[in-house]
Amino acid sequence: MSLRDLCQRLQDLSFPTDIRESDWLFPSIETVHVLALVLVVGSILMVDLRLLGIANRARSVRSITAERLPLTWAAFAVAAIAGALLFSSKALTYYDDLPFRVKMACLLLAGLNMTWFHAFTFRHVAGWDHGRPPAAARIAGGISLALWIVIVGAGRWVGFTT
């Protein structure tokens, strides 16, 4: 069974069909998705700007991440669940959609970037917590910022191509 067959089977299920055919269910889930993603992007943005040394330079990196990251994770969980429901309703359409594929690829890259940062660079944060972050941190922040801007843009484009 191919991925396309799986997508077809997914969107033919009862609840995804209800979402697709309802006047209010899809818009409501989409609204929850937008609410959650603005919190994800907003919280990540401020951490990235601190890593780049552009914003909140008077505050330590650890205090900003401690303040923002719980919100990021909670909002990401909600966005992911809402996104999965939206995807299920028109799985084949989204699967074939280039902006959607770009969004998913960038989400994966953002996750890998974050994992690498936390596994390696952030382990030594005590040495640069109050000062200018090292090049590795600044690069991670810059990559994250760029990827999330593309994710938001690609996500918006999905609305125009599907």
Place this chain on the structure above:
Amino acid sequence: MISQFCKWLDATPLSQTFQSLVWFVPTVQTIHILSIAVVMTSVVLVAGKLIGLSGRAQTLAAMLSSALPWVWWALAALLTTGLLLIIAEPGRELLNNAFRAKMLLVAGLAGILRFVQVRLRHDADYWNHRRLAAGGLGVASLLLAVTIIVAGRWIAYI
């Protein structure tokens, strides 16, 4: 009258140019969404502080002094991108009740944030002595912010 204004605006060379560029509306909307992200996250953190949910790492005054400049700049970006979207699609926004509600709610939220900021300027402990009022304004800010985003999304559906 608004309907006639929309027809006039829609026919202007600027609006026609914006409409002819396939990338224009999605790109401006992307900047709009990124600006919303800055405002929304800042409001959630400030509201959490007002309600008393946030930790003691920062005082309210310190949090506001770091968060509010971002909010005001993001609101300026939202107004600018919003104006561009109105020029590109006048009827979609100006004749839409969800859009009108959204604008009233934005004015309300900006008013609350400004009020909180001004009181703090005169007295750094102002809200520490008025916990109930601070909590009420925090809850109101959160509800307004959420409703603004809901109204903004539903412009496309109403």
